Amino acid sequence: MKEDTRKNIMETAVKLFAETGFKDTSISKIANQADVGKGTIYWHFDSKEDLFFSIIKEKGKAYFDKILQLDRSDLSPQEVIYQYIKGRIEFIDNNHKLAEMLISNNDVINREFKELMEKKHRQSVAVLEKAIQRGIDSGEFRESPSNEIALMIINSTNSAHNNFSCSLKGDNEERTKKIFDFIMYGLAGGKRNEK
Amino acid sequence: MKEDTRKNIMETAVKLFAETGFKDTSISKIANQADVGKGTIYWHFDSKEDLFFSIIKEKGKAYFDKILQLDRSDLSPQEVIYQYIKGRIEFIDNNHKLAEMLISNNDVINREFKELMEKKHRQSVAVLEKAIQRGIDSGEFRESPSNEIALMIINSTNSAHNNFSCSLKGDNEERTKKIFDFIMYGLAGGKRNEK
Amino acid sequence: MKEDTRKNIMETAVKLFAETGFKDTSISKIANQADVGKGTIYWHFDSKEDLFFSIIKEKGKAYFDKILQLDRSDLSPQEVIYQYIKGRIEFIDNNHKLAEMLISNNDVINREFKELMEKKHRQSVAVLEKAIQRGIDSGEFRESPSNEIALMIINSTNSAHNNFSCSLKGDNEERTKKIFDFIMYGLAGGKRNEK
Amino acid sequence: MKEDTRKNIMETAVKLFAETGFKDTSISKIANQADVGKGTIYWHFDSKEDLFFSIIKEKGKAYFDKILQLDRSDLSPQEVIYQYIKGRIEFIDNNHKLAEMLISNNDVINREFKELMEKKHRQSVAVLEKAIQRGIDSGEFRESPSNEIALMIINSTNSAHNNFSCSLKGDNEERTKKIFDFIMYGLAGGKRNEK
DNA sequence: AATGAATGAGGGTTCATTCAT
DNA sequence: GATGAATGAACCCTCATTCAT
Numbered sequence: 001m002k003e004d005t006r007k008n009i010m011e012t013a014v015k016l017f018a019e020t021g022f023k024d025t026s027i028s029k030i031a032n033q034a035d036v037g038k039g040t041i042y043w044h045f046d047s048k049e050d051l052f053f054s055i056i057k058e059k060g061k062a063y064f065d066k067i068l069q070l071d072r073s074d075l076s077p078q079e080v081i082y083q084y085i086k087g088r089i090e091f092i093d094n095n096h097k098l099a100e101m102l103i104s105n106n107d108v109i110n111r112e113f114k115e116l117m118e119k120k121h122r123q124s125v126a127v128l129e130k131a132i133q134r135g136i137d138s139g140e141f142r143e144s145p146s147n148e149i150a151l152m153i154i155n156s157t158n159s160a161h162n163n164f165s166c167s168l169k170g171d172n173e174e175r176t177k178k179i180f181d182f183i184m185y186g187l188a189g190g191k192r193n194e195k
Numbered sequence: 196m197k198e199d200t201r202k203n204i205m206e207t208a209v210k211l212f213a214e215t216g217f218k219d220t221s222i223s224k225i226a227n228q229a230d231v232g233k234g235t236i237y238w239h240f241d242s243k244e245d246l247f248f249s250i251i252k253e254k255g256k257a258y259f260d261k262i263l264q265l266d267r268s269d270l271s272p273q274e275v276i277y278q279y280i281k282g283r284i285e286f287i288d289n290n291h292k293l294a295e296m297l298i299s300n301n302d303v304i305n306r307e308f309k310e311l312m313e314k315k316h317r318q319s320v321a322v323l324e325k326a327i328q329r330g331i332d333s334g335e336f337r338e339s340p341s342n343e344i345a346l347m348i349i350n351s352t353n354s355a356h357n358n359f360s361c362s363l364k365g366d367n368e369e370r371t372k373k374i375f376d377f378i379m380y381g382l383a384g385g386k387r388n389e390k
Numbered sequence: 391m392k393e394d395t396r397k398n399i400m401e402t403a404v405k406l407f408a409e410t411g412f413k414d415t416s417i418s419k420i421a422n423q424a425d426v427g428k429g430t431i432y433w434h435f436d437s438k439e440d441l442f443f444s445i446i447k448e449k450g451k452a453y454f455d456k457i458l459q460l461d462r463s464d465l466s467p468q469e470v471i472y473q474y475i476k477g478r479i480e481f482i483d484n485n486h487k488l489a490e491m492l493i494s495n496n497d498v499i500n501r502e503f504k505e506l507m508e509k510k511h512r513q514s515v516a517v518l519e520k521a522i523q524r525g526i527d528s529g530e531f532r533e534s535p536s537n538e539i540a541l542m543i544i545n546s547t548n549s550a551h552n553n554f555s556c557s558l559k560g561d562n563e564e565r566t567k568k569i570f571d572f573i574m575y576g577l578a579g580g581k582r583n584e585k
Numbered sequence: 586m587k588e589d590t591r592k593n594i595m596e597t598a599v600k601l602f603a604e605t606g607f608k609d610t611s612i613s614k615i616a617n618q619a620d621v622g623k624g625t626i627y628w629h630f631d632s633k634e635d636l637f638f639s640i641i642k643e644k645g646k647a648y649f650d651k652i653l654q655l656d657r658s659d660l661s662p663q664e665v666i667y668q669y670i671k672g673r674i675e676f677i678d679n680n681h682k683l684a685e686m687l688i689s690n691n692d693v694i695n696r697e698f699k700e701l702m703e704k705k706h707r708q709s710v711a712v713l714e715k716a717i718q719r720g721i722d723s724g725e726f727r728e729s730p731s732n733e734i735a736l737m738i739i740n741s742t743n744s745a746h747n748n749f750s751c752s753l754k755g756d757n758e759e760r761t762k763k764i765f766d767f768i769m770y771g772l773a774g775g776k777r778n779e780k
Numbered sequence: 781a782a783t784g785a786a787t788g789a790g791g792g793t794t795c796a797t798t799c800a801t
Numbered sequence: 802g803a804t805g806a807a808t809g810a811a812c813c814c815t816c817a818t819t820c821a822t
Contacts, residue, residue: 024218026817036782037782081382148373154354156347158353159349186379187276188335223790232807234794234795235806417813418812429789430787438814531772532772548743612795621803621804
């Protein structure tokens with residue numbers, strides 16, 4: 001029963017945080033919606049921030065774990081990139097607003113959160129970076145700064161989710177392919193005519 | 196002197212809004228930091244929202260105008276894309292904090308703001324889209340959905356600015372070239388070996 | 391204990407509203423005087439207006455109910471008028487400050503309040519009007535516009551309470567009789583010598 | 586020219602004060618409406634209160650002077666009362682909202698204003714009182730406490746102006762007569778049948 | 781474990797007043 | 802005489818947090 005209340009609060013909170021953001025979601029609203037007393041939330045969590053972090057950590061864990069698991073040499077570099085895009089799109093699809101919080105650095109709550117997010121971000125970059133480097137070493141990819149390419153891949157992938165009411169069309173598979181294709185061959189594709 | 200105070204307030208505000216977001220930046224804080232009375236802000240602006248919009252409109256105008264001017268046929272498609280990237284990077288460099296506000300859609304304040312930003316975003320997409328289509332028609336670019344490619348270009352360009360304390364290295368010229376290169380040729384470049 | 395706080399706030403508020411009016415009575419002042427936190431007032435009432443209305447509705451109900459109960463044919467017209475005066479004087483005596491709020495229409499807060507007060511006022515007028523008409527029909531009273539006479543009776547009755555530090559003397563019984571006498575016979579009494 | 590600005594301000598102010606009351610009329614609004622700078626008002630008047638008092642004193646003077654002039658023995662007691670009612674109704678008609686301020690003691694601004702109003706009120710009562718006493722002495726009026734009757738006359742006269750959207754009908758002459766008649770003969774008129 | 785009444789710091793905003801020009 | 806930009810105290814209200822029960 002103990003865990004039930006805690007879970008109930010977290011699930012209600014994640015929905016509300018995702019819908020209206022951290023600042024605009026009050027403890028009262030969460031308590032109301034979760035059908036518990038306000039004091040109950042403070043029995044289970046130290047503060048509003050603590051509640052938020054607990055959610056982020058729990059919900060984000062699966063996502064980040066999946067990314068970290070791509071850091072294996074039995075996957076081809078292209079496969080790593082493809083799976084990265086796919087995983088992110090799926091996560092965004094399932095946790096729409098929460099994803100925005102994890103992806104953007106605007107809703108910075110405090111230093112602890114910022115540092116946690118930066119760490120996760122660096123880890124994601126590192127996974128991609130390694131795969132890219134492997135691809136370059138094998139001659140599969142062209143010479144380029146792997147770290148920065150990783151960053152551009154991550155940003156391109158964001159095209160999958162709403163960006164001022166504009167986003168990629170199609171189901172997850174299609175969207176993944178589109179982004180992967182863009183990342184792999186760019187606009188010109190094989191057509192190299194130097195600017 | 197009249198305009199000095201207004202400018203002072205706007206510059207202080209843009210810094211604080213960018214640092215801590217709209218919600219977490221109080222009028223008191225802005226007034227303190229700008230070394231004016233709280234009432235002074237309300238002499239120059241109708242409300243906190245009005246202050247925010249005034250900043251967005253005034254500072255963002257030059258940036259968006261420059262993008263719209265790229266919509267000319269005497270520029271090659273590649274040139275349009277290159278100039279787009281360059282313009283955005285320069286804007287980000289000069290208005291670092293403001294750029295974060297303009298780029299992120301997390302701090303959506305209200306419908307008016309949302310609609311303004313969406314309109315500007317659609318216009319930017321349209322400019323790129325046209326250029327891409329021209330490139331495809333001329334055989335310069337490979338066949339692809341121009342609208343969605345435009346979106347991915349925009350997102351890739353965001354790699355130029357801080358993304359959880361990680362960004363592209365080099366001066367503006369270098370960074371522009373890196374992004375342009377990525378967009379043009381992708382990771383594989385001419386090396387096409389289908390996944 | 392729950393109701394104690396609410397009552398405490400209402401009683402403090404009615405005193406202050408009556409002393410200094412709605413506009414000039416701040417929530418802070420009420421909270422201070424009632425020895426509760428400002429937030430406590432907002433726990434019990436939605437807004438300053440809600441507090442005001444709650445007082446009016448709760449405290450005024452008994453008074454208006456008593457008036458409406460005079461609308462019975464087993465009471466002689468004179469008796470209705472006498473009881474009306476008596477009821478109002480008693481109410482004023484027991485709710486001195488509140489009475490000032492109910493009687494004056496200067497502190498009109500908003501449409502809802504205005505309409506509520508007008509409705510109650512019309513009902514009071516109607517009760518008196520019916521009684522007057524009955525008295526005229528029976529030949530007890532002289533021919534006269536019953537509606538307007540009702541209005542004058544109401545205003546005369548206001549003489550019982552402070553009017554720029556001047557009011558009728560005596561206990562409630564005496565004051566009721568004085569006003570009743572004035573209303574019945576006027577200044578000249580039976581002495582009719584046309585002006 | 587000096588007096589022109591001052592007059593302009595006062596006339597604009599009296600209109601606005603009358604329309605929206607003292608509290609709800611801001612100096613800005615008056616300045617705007619009068620088409621002068623805010624500072625100009627403060628050059629002509631010490632404060633918002635001073636502006637208000639200046640209006641009250643000036644506009645109220647004519648009214649109160651007229652009442653005081655009724656304190657002459659060449660007027661019959663009835664004539665005094667009749668003229669009192671008539672004067673008040675005319676004043677109310679010409680200065681509708683301002684009249685409410687003068688008549689009600691709810692919009693008490695401060696001690697000075699309160700005392701001024703009470704003094705004027707006492708003087709008005711005194712004029713009526715003397716006339717009543719003369720009428721009683723001459724056998725014209727029946728025996729009664731002249732001071733308190735004066736108060737009731739004043740209150741009855743208030744029936745002429747809006748009282749929660751209910752007031753006497755007819756032109757000034759008619760309304761004066763109705764009130765005079767009520768005051769003189771009451772409801773029963775000559776018909777004395779003791780309750 | 782759970783509750784909800786109570787709190788007060790801080791939010792955005794208004795406005796009478798001042799003063800350099 | 803006249804102006805209006807600047808001020809800051811005070812306004813109503815919100816909400817994260819506490820604590821007696």
